[in-house]
Amino acid sequence: MTRLILSRLVQALATLLVTSLIVFVLARSSGSPADLVLPTDATPAERALYIERMGLDRPIAEQYLIFLRDAVQGDFGVSIRTGAPATELVFDRVGRTLLLATAGLAVALLISLPLGVMAAVHRGRGWDRFSMGFALLGQSTPAFWLGIVLILIFAVWLRWLPSSGVGGWQHYVLPSLVLGWSISAGIVRLLRSSMLEVLDAEFIKLARTKGLREPVVVWKHALRNALIPVVTFIGFMYGVIIASGVVIEVVFGWPGLGYLAYESTLWRDFPVLQLSVLVYTAIIVGINFLVDVSYGLIDPRIRT
Amino acid sequence: MTQQAQPILQVRNLVTRIGGKRGFGNAVDDVSFDLMPGETLGLVGESGSGKSMTCLSVLRLTPPAATHITGGQVIFDGEDLLRKTGAEMRGYRGRRISMILQDPMRALNPVLTVGEQIFESLRLHRGLRGAALREAACELLERVRIPDPAAGLTAYPHHFSGGMRQRVVGAIALAGNPDILIADEPTTALDVTVQAAFLDLLKSIQRQDRLGILFVTHDFAVVSRMCDRVAVMYAGRIVETAPTDMLFDRPRHPYTESLLRSVPDVDRREERLYAIPGQPPSVFAPRTGCPFAPRCPRAMDRCRQETPPTRRLDDGHEVSCWLHEE
Ligand code: SF4
Numbered sequence: 358m359t360r361l362i363l364s365r366l367v368q369a370l371a372t373l374l375v376t377s378l379i380v381f382v383l384a385r386s387s388g389s390p391a392d393l394v395l396p397t398d399a400t401p402a403e404r405a406l407y408i409e410r411m412g413l414d415r416p417i418a419e420q421y422l423i424f425l426r427d428a429v430q431g432d433f434g435v436s437i438r439t440g441a442p443a444t445e446l447v448f449d450r451v452g453r454t455l456l457l458a459t460a461g462l463a464v465a466l467l468i469s470l471p472l473g474v475m476a477a478v479h480r481g482r483g484w485d486r487f488s489m490g491f492a493l494l495g496q497s498t499p500a501f502w503l504g505i506v507l508i509l510i511f512a513v514w515l516r517w518l519p520s521s522g523v524g525g526w527q528h529y530v531l532p533s534l535v536l537g538w539s540i541s542a543g544i545v546r547l548l549r550s551s552m553l554e555v556l557d558a559e560f561i562k563l564a565r566t567k568g569l570r571e572p573v574v575v576w577k578h579a580l581r582n583a584l585i586p587v588v589t590f591i592g593f594m595y596g597v598i599i600a601s602g603v604v605i606e607v608v609f610g611w612p613g614l615g616y617l618a619y620e621s622t623l624w625r626d627f628p629v630l631q632l633s634v635l636v637y638t639a640i641i642v643g644i645n646f647l648v649d650v651s652y653g654l655i656d657p658r659i660r661t
Numbered sequence: 662m663t664q665q666a667q668p669i670l671q672v673r674n675l676v677t678r679i680g681g682k683r684g685f686g687n688a689v690d691d692v693s694f695d696l697m698p699g700e701t702l703g704l705v706g707e708s709g710s711g712k713s714m715t716c717l718s719v720l721r722l723t724p725p726a727a728t729h730i731t732g733g734q735v736i737f738d739g740e741d742l743l744r745k746t747g748a749e750m751r752g753y754r755g756r757r758i759s760m761i762l763q764d765p766m767r768a769l770n771p772v773l774t775v776g777e778q779i780f781e782s783l784r785l786h787r788g789l790r791g792a793a794l795r796e797a798a799c800e801l802l803e804r805v806r807i808p809d810p811a812a813g814l815t816a817y818p819h820h821f822s823g824g825m826r827q828r829v830v831g832a833i834a835l836a837g838n839p840d841i842l843i844a845d846e847p848t849t850a851l852d853v854t855v856q857a858a859f860l861d862l863l864k865s866i867q868r869q870d871r872l873g874i875l876f877v878t879h880d881f882a883v884v885s886r887m888c889d890r891v892a893v894m895y896a897g898r899i900v901e902t903a904p905t906d907m908l909f910d911r912p913r914h915p916y917t918e919s920l921l922r923s924v925p926d927v928d929r930r931e932e933r934l935y936a937i938p939g940q941p942p943s944v945f946a947p948r949t950g951c952p953f954a955p956r957c958p959r960a961m962d963r964c965r966q967e968t969p970p971t972r973r974l975d976d977g978h979e980v981s982c983w984l985h986e987e
Contacts, residue, residue, distance in 0.1 A: 480726075559762055559764055559767040559768045560768055560770040560771070563760070563762055563768045563830065563833070565722050565754070566754055566755060566760040567755040567781065567782050567785070567833065568753070568755035568785060568786065568837070569755075569781065569785065577773075578773070581773075582771065655772065656772060657772060657774075658817070658819050
């Protein structure tokens with residue numbers, strides 16, 4: 358187990374390094390922040406001064422090394438737009454993004470576990486078709502469109518829920534519903550086929566010969582086994598939710614990391630953008646790690 | 662049977678239909694047999710002859726989508742199980758009628774501890790909780806001779822060998838103090854020495870509990886070791902029933918004869934080579950006459966037109982064959 362953890366850590370660091378390089382280069386190829394930050398009537402001298410102060414005149418490789426040197430000391434620079442440290446801006450918002458993504462995942466599980474199980478148990482019948490249809494609808498509808506429609510219905514017409522921003526639990530309902538629903542189809546489909554396989558297993562037959570009630574056979578004996586292949590996918594989908602959260606945060610005016618990344622892209626606020634992307638990467642890497650660990654929790658054969 | 666006792670299980674004219682894309686047919690076709698308390702009845706035949714389907718029909722656990730029990734009676738302890746509701750039926754499974762499956766490597770749930778899988782039955786059938794539950798589970802593991810039962814409870818199935826796992830399945834089967842044990846090829850997947858030990862264990866438990874055992878196998882060596890009586894199945898039908906030694910000494914049905922002839926020596930363990938020409942008919946093939954007729958060396962015209970009834974002969978054999986019609 359320790360070896361596994363160590364090798365995962367090395368992998369994680371390598372991933373972060375490569376990502377930082379890519380983001381660094383890509384961001385700088387999009388244009389100079391000087392165009393956006395400085396007033397349009399700035400003199401060439403003012404412009405040159407700004408560029409020099411920000412270190413934008415040095416070769417890109419040198420800029421990157423400077424970035425790395427500062428980064429290991431925890432200094433990711435200051436926002437070109439506001440002047441606040443990038444770390445402050447970013448870490449202020451990570452929590453909200455994680456909360457929203459987790460709420461989205463919870464919604465996805467709430468939707469897809471029962472649907473996947475029922476689809477398998479009632480294979481080829483009403484429940485099966487309903488499950489797949491419902492899940493597919495969520496998958497094939499673009500998230501931003503679904504978000505806007507839900508805002509129209511529940512916030513504008515019915516006035517039941519807020520349309521944007523953060524606050525109480527009500528603010529979570531619509532965005533997490535959109536996130537959760539959009540990733541349910543894959544989980545439902547995978548869980549359904551995994552359940553179908555498990556329900557044919559010998560130990561399910563044995564469980565029935567013991568006289569257990571069918572719900573116990575399905576939810577206790579079958580589901581735990583059926584979840585094993587699904588866990589990886591759920592972890593992967595958690596990453597997808599976090600990534601697709603950028604769109605959702607913009608649609609719902611959710612002041613999270615995604616919204617910040619979106620703004621810093623518009624402003625060419627490199628330090629903030631870089632750190633945002635790195636934090637995103639770290640989160641995804643962390644999730645993958647958790648998935649590996651949760652395998653051991655769910656499947657005793659891996660533990661020993 | 663000359664015994665006075667009442668059979669614990671009487672199966673009468675049981676028919677289980679199976680259907681799917683390939684058509685319909687009787688997987689179990691007019692099957693009747695008795696099982697006495699403390700007796701072992703062997704159910705032998707080639708694979709696909711309906712042995713397993715017969716067992717599952719007794720418990721009413723045949724695959725629901727593809728099969729349907731359409732006729733007959735399964736009288737257990739005086740009550741027809743085919744007339745019970747689903748909930749009533751669950752009260753029989755594991756409590757009065759238990760089952761051991763063929764492949765111990767796949768019969769236990771891999772993600773639940775051995776303890777939990779035994780507790781489940783004990784809670785359900787004996788209403789045990791807490792310390793009494795653990796104690797009873799330990800006793801069960803001791804009965805099936807698992808060393809260090811307390812440690813066994815917290816172990817997972819993959820910690821055990823095949824032979825040990827089959828004992829755990831045995832312990833689960835015994836948890837409800839059943840009257841009948843259905844053993845569907847319980848040792849086929851085990852190697853020879855493990856097999857012998859398991860059969861001995863089964864025998865001794867049977868003697869203590871007066872357990873009726875319905876023993877499915879295609880291995881005549883196991884039959885001669887375990888069974889008091891044998892029913893030979895072919896194409897979903899029982900073609901001959903007789904006490905074990907009489908069946909071996911003097912088979913009366915041509916199919917039994919050829920089966921026995923194809924076993925080189927009962928005591929020598931070799932792969933059975935069924936040298937019977939031809940293939941058993943598909944369940945889905947239309948039936949007229951004796952199902953064995955196409956492969957029977959002694960088939961007559963009549964055999965191809967009419968299905969032979971089951972007749973009881975003077976020597977105690979029950980045979981379904983036109984040769985034994987006077
Ligand atoms: S009834 Fe005819 S075909 Fe069938 S086993 Fe007897 S002799 Fe052979």
